[in-house]
Amino acid sequence: MNRNAADLPLAGFTVVDLTRVLAGPYCTMMLADLGARVIKIENPDGGDDSRHVGPFVDGESAYFASVNRNKESIALDLKAPRDRAVLAAMIAGADVLVENFRAGVMEKLGFTWEALHAANPRLVYCSISGFGQTGPYRERPAYDMVVQAMGGLMSVTGENGGNPVRVGVSIGDLGAGLYAAIGIQSALLKRSRTGLGERVDIGMLDCQVALLENAIARHAATGAVPAPLGTRHPSITPFDMFRTGDGFIVIAAGNDNLFRKLCAALGDAALAADPRFATVAARNQHHAELKDCLEALLAHAGSAAWSGRLEAAGVPHGPLQSVADIVRDPHVQARGMLLQASIGDDRPITLAGNPVKVGAAPAAFAAAPRLDQHREALLAEFGTTDD
Template identity: 40%
Template sequence: MLGSEDSTGAAPLAGITVLEVGAFMAAPFATMQLADLGATVLKIEVPGAGDPVRTTGPFLEGHSSPFARLNRNKRSVALDLKSEGGREALRRLAAEADVLVENLRPGAMRKLGLDHESLRATAPRLVYASASGWGQDGPLAHLPGLDIMAQARGGLMSITGTPDGEPTKIGVPMCDLVCALYVALAVTAALRERDRTGQGQYIDVSLLEAGVSFAVWEAGKYFATGEVGRPLGSAHQTSAPYQAVRTADGHVTLGAVTPKTWSGLCDVLGLRALHADERYADASRRHAHREALIAEIEDVTRGWTTADLVRALDEAGVPCAPIADYGQVFTDEHLEQRGYFWDAAHPVLGPVRQLGSPMRFSRTPAVRSAAGPLLGEGTAEALRAVGYSESEIRELAAHGAVGLADGDAARPDPSDTREREDPA
């Protein structure tokens, strides 16, 4: 195997080698999950340029801060896939790898002769996953597809925001990210299936279908009644009260949808009359009369500070939370005490603060290793592992087919005396 990890290592995917031919978000976020789980991820990048995220600020010492976080625990292998030398290097890497994840436009890998069908003859055990905007076939497949287009066409933007507001996308690139998570899940499932059959397979995941998969409540309404979902601000689609309500100094989110929590909310706010009102007898009827209900609730909550209301609701066992900005999230005491944030080593930047993996294992914890790699720093090592000699690596580098990190020239080849003359 290409990776140096022993298959008996602590991390769940130790011993699995993943090739990433990706850029921006979907493939890199998917392989970040696999790397966190212990897989050796070789990030295939264009020599001299790399993943375009390397040019995304803010920059520290000339290095992209987002890149150092999105590509943690990976190794960079710089190959020019437009050259035959670079393509052949990828073929040889794929023949020894377990997984390949790519998010180029559909057909791009086929034109390079690096699609699943082309690699399967020499890599029958390879699990090959493609992430794309619209999928590998269908009338939209040939079109470029970014996260915002998937949010738009997949319906998410039609229910996000306020009822009379401008079209609003979800604040994070949700379709990119959930597509990546589906890729990681599918890859782990395919590896498990390979344990039984010995065969790899092809995986096709699209941003569009990943986004549409979220429409659980909307599908429940439409397929039952024909009702089309609309923006509701922070309110729930079917239950109330489940939304943000105004306070004297901001907002508090609350979810009092069970009999117990609804009763608790009424007690805290001194609104026992609402508890006896037939209009509000259950979460569904409360939702049907939501505007009147929230108006009555906010008449009271506007007299509370956010901190006091959260404290009182917490004591009563009513689900609630203040709305935190990311400055508060990234310094949150709860997350700090749980050790969620961690520092990854970087050869230039030193410690780079990382978001933790949400996956917590009792015996095989997620990997906490290095920040995003320098471009090409793993090229020579990866090529040596699949049989390239030092002279072959130097020749490929000289022709631009591969890229090496600064100071990472191939080691001298004992059998090659062509460059061993004494300096003048």
């Protein structure tokens, strides 16, 4: 593979990846980006489901390419004894196994935690599922939007009084993938002390509940049920998206000092002394009136001009950027957050990079594999060939 992972923190670790679609593949891609060897096991009948999700470039899925870089691919039929033997040989020497089947499927296939732990006591076995390995919902299937709805996230997303709204990215899957990567690395760290692997149990619904931030605490403290507020913060004002003369800008003035700086930068220092706005509590109570006042001032110039003034004043802010703006952003480019890969008939494609920077070593990179691309080499390595 076209990658150099030797100096990365997970170099030397081998991950057997039985995941598909998004939560699991995102987790294992994070591990691969940090240097782990990831062997992706796919269904011979078409491979990972996400290979069939668009958009497509020369017949290849850009969706699949975005979450499966730095991996090797082999197609195995887990119901066929010979292919199961190949998988067992891989797991016997692996550091980590990651699967995202529904709870109970691995047991039906014979790859239970108990059996694999007995055969390879150092193995970290991570299961990612909709609802975890225990509890009354454990056998239910789930997709991202199912857990966004059940986990309360959609109940606090959207405009006040509007219909519930899905978050614009698959945060149910991505959150689970990130928590799984944390759990796996924590288990590997513990193994360095004990010599024994652990079972890591990740439920997508659990992860959504964890991501509710302070909503549960606010409900417990006040008895009120958090509801959608649009873009504003429930406890800090001004902390919102504001209309300017030519677009929108986010302003986050998290304390009285920043609010005074904001008012001065907008040309109305006296606004900070208005009794309705002089304290955090007062601003929260009169948030709608304050927004009207600020937008009346902001209407006199465009977002770029205000950004310059707020930057000089030290007020946290940011323009509303589209995805097209993001890929042209010089800071995003300088941080290595855009990877250039090839797809289809060697056509270029830009993908999101890995935000985890560890030391000076650059993140490993190799394009997502073709289905069964590494079959011959992997069969030779694990003791069998197609012949």
